[in-house]
Structures are given as structure tokens and as C-alpha cells.
Amino acid sequence: MGNKDACLIYDATGKLMKGTELITDINTACKPIIVNLTGSNKYALITLNNTNTPNYHIIDMNLLGYGTMVNAGEVENTLINQPLTTNTTAQYGLHFTGFEDHVNGKTVVYTTRYVPLIPNGEGITEIVAYEFTGANTTPQEHVLYSLNSCADTKQGELQIAQDGTKLLWYHHNEYVAGFNHRVAQIYEIELDASKTAITGNVEMINTSAAGNFGNGNVEGGTNSSDILYAQRGVYKEAKTQDPLQKTEKNVWKYDPINEVV
Numbered sequence: 001m002g003n004k005d006a007c008l009i010y011d012a013t014g015k016l017m018k019g020t021e022l023i024t025d026i027n028t029a030c031k032p033i034i035v036n037l038t039g040s041n042k043y044a045l046i047t048l049n050n051t052n053t054p055n056y057h058i059i060d061m062n063l064l065g066y067g068t069m070v071n072a073g074e075v076e077n078t079l080i081n082q083p084l085t086t087n088t089t090a091q092y093g094l095h096f097t098g099f100e101d102h103v104n105g106k107t108v109v110y111t112t113r114y115v116p117l118i119p120n121g122e123g124i125t126e127i128v129a130y131e132f133t134g135a136n137t138t139p140q141e142h143v144l145y146s147l148n149s150c151a152d153t154k155q156g157e158l159q160i161a162q163d164g165t166k167l168l169w170y171h172h173n174e175y176v177a178g179f180n181h182r183v184a185q186i187y188e189i190e191l192d193a194s195k196t197a198i199t200g201n202v203e204m205i206n207t208s209a210a211g212n213f214g215n216g217n218v219e220g221g222t223n224s225s226d227i228l229y230a231q232r233g234v235y236k237e238a239k240t241q242d243p244l245q246k247t248e249k250n251v252w253k254y255d256p257i258n259e260v261v
Contacts, residue, residue, distance in 0.1 A: 007032060007047055011065050011072035018065040019075025023057050025049040029154075033096040034059070035107045040135035045075075046084065046098075046109055052091045052154075054084040054111060058137050079137055084130055090115045093153030097160045097167070099195050107132040108195045109139070110160065110167060112153040125149040127158070127169060127189060129196045142196040145189055150174045151182060161220035166190045168227060170216030181211030181234045186218055186227060207231050 005026045011017040023045075030048035037044060041061040048054055058079035065074035093112035100107050109130045116123040126146045130139040144167075151172040159168045167189040172182040184207045192199040210233025217230040 007045070009045070009059065009075065011067070011074070012061065012070065013067060013072050015066055015072070017059070017072070017074055018063075019077055019080070022075060022077055022080045023047065024081060025055070027052065027094075030094045031096065033098050033109060035098045035109060035132075036100055037132050037135045037137070038100060038102050038105050038107055042135055042137070044107070044109070044132060044137070044139075046096050046111075046130075048092060048094065049081075051088070053088050054092055054096075055081050056084050056139070057081065082137075084109075084139060085128075085141060087113070090126075091152045091154070093156055093158065095156070095158045097158050099160055099164050101195060105134045106195070110144075110158055112156060112158055112169065114149060114152040116152075122148055122150050123152075125153055125171065127167065127187075131196050144191075144196070144198050145187075145202060147171070147187070155182075155215045157216045157218050159218055159220060162222065164191070164195070166220070168218045168220055170218040170229060172212065172216060176209075176211035176234060179211065179213075179234045181213045181232075183207075183209075184212040184216060184231065186229055188227065208233050210234050 005028050007023045007026050009017040009020045027048040027050050032047045034043050034045045043059040045057045046054055058076045059073060060076050061073035062071055063074045065072035090113035096109055096111050098109045111128055112125060113128055114123055114125050124146055127144045129142040129144055132139050155172055157170040169187040171185050171187055174183055186205040188203040189198055190200045208231055213232045219228045
């Protein structure tokens with residue numbers, strides 16, 4: 001901390017947790033995720049480092065930490081800055097999402113990674129799952145889905161549906177000609193019961209041809225069919241100066257029954 005970027009973790013008493021300062025090499029543009037290792041009082045914190053590869057850190061709430069009367073928890077000093085993957089050539093996305101399966105004793109963390117095949121050209125985007133079984137602090141990697149891509153995964157968003165049945169991936173591809181907007185699609189990926197593989201077909205939803213500028217935002221609705229996503233497209237400005245014809249940020253709702261937005 002001080003003159004370095006840090007990931008601040010607070011303990012059960014509301015104070016900075018013991019061992020927080022040991023978590024180093026943080027990409028502050030990433031949204032970390034913390035998940036419970038089922039059947040235990042341990043948690044895995046997933047972060048992205050400055051080389052865009054993910055690390056995990058184990059927090060044990062059974063440890064005293066800076067507590068006095070009760071255990072306040074601490075970051076285990078032997079299980080910090082652990083590489084989540086051996087694939088260090090890929091560029092990992094800034095979003096994580098996760099699923100805690102307390103019935104079957106597993107926790108799964110999902111992320112994306114981009115592997116460039118041609119400099120400044122096409123590559124491959126992969127949707128990846130990391131499975132923690134019970135209190136086991138060594139995750140197993142599963143590649144769920146791969147697709148051709150022209151963009152890294154930094155500005156995409158990966159979300160899991162509220163009922164845990166599917167993943168939603170906001171994918172950016174090639175540029176809209178002449179603009180810093182990218183063609184975008186929403187991928188709807190149905191998960192099987194294991195949560196580490198897919199079942200059925202992967203559905204691709206094309207967004208408006210206006211493209212998207214900046215980060216993608218997608219969210220599952222309160223039921224398993226609704227998908228909400230935001231799109232900041234480029235539009236032609238009419239001579240009438242109609243404000244609806246200008247560049248604006250829109251929220252679109254996809255109707256899976258009629259396949260329209």
C-alpha cells in the first residue's frame with residue numbers, strides 16, 4: 001500500500017484484514033470476486049495482475065487475524081498471489097462471475113481470455129471455468145466455449161443468470177467502419193448440472209448494427225428468459241436535430257420467443 005495499488009479486504013470487525021498488504025500486483029481496472037469454498041469457512045479472492053493473468057488468494061475466517069475476543073479472519077500468507085492458470089500467453093478479461101454449489105460441494109469461477117493468432121488481427125476468445133471442490137484450494141480448469149474474435153475481452157462483460165442455469169457474454173468484435181465502436185453480440189451459454197460444461201446450443205444474439213462504444217453491460221432478468229443489455233451506438237444525426245437521432249446510450253431488452261430486441 002502507500003505508493004502501490006492495493007486490494008483492500010476488511011475483516012469481521014470492520015478493520016483492514018491481516019495479510020491484506022501481502023496481495024500485490026493488482027490490475028485496478030479489474031473487478032475482483034470473492035467466493036466461499038463450500039463446506040468451509042475459507043474464501044477464494046480472485047484478482048487480475050498487471051500482466052492480465054488471474055491470481056487467487058485464500059482467506060480463512062477461522063484465523064484470529066487482528067481480532068481479540070473472536071476470530072476476525074486473515075489472508076493466508078502461504079496461499080497468496082497463486083496463479084489461477086498456467087496459460088500466461090492469453091489476455092484475460094476484466095470480469096469474473098461465480099457460482100457456489102453448496103449442495104454438491106463445489107464453487108466455480110468463470111472468466112474470459114483472448115488468444116491473439118495474428119498481430120492486430122483475428123484471435124480466439126475462450127470462456128473458462130475454474131472449479132474449487134470443497135475446501136480444496138487448488139482449482140481445476142475447464143474450457144467451456146471458444147469463438148473466433150477480433151478483440152480482446154477487456155471491455156466485454158460476463159454474467160451468470162440469477163438461477164445459475166446460463167452464462168451471458170457481451171462480446172465485442174470488429175470495428176464499425178470509421179468509428180471507435182465495435183460490432184457486438186450477446187452469447188447465451190446454457191450450463192449443465194456440473195456448471196463446468198455446456199449443454200444444448202449456444203445462442204448468439206446480434207445487437208444493433210450501430211455497434212457499442214466502451215464497456216459492454218449485460219444482465220439476466222428475474223426469470224431465465226429475459227436478457228437486458230446496454231448499447232452505446234453510433235447513429236446518423238438528422239437535419240431536424242431530432243435528439244433521438246444523435247449518438248446516445250440505449251438499453252435493449254431481448255425477447256427470446258420472437259427473437260427481437
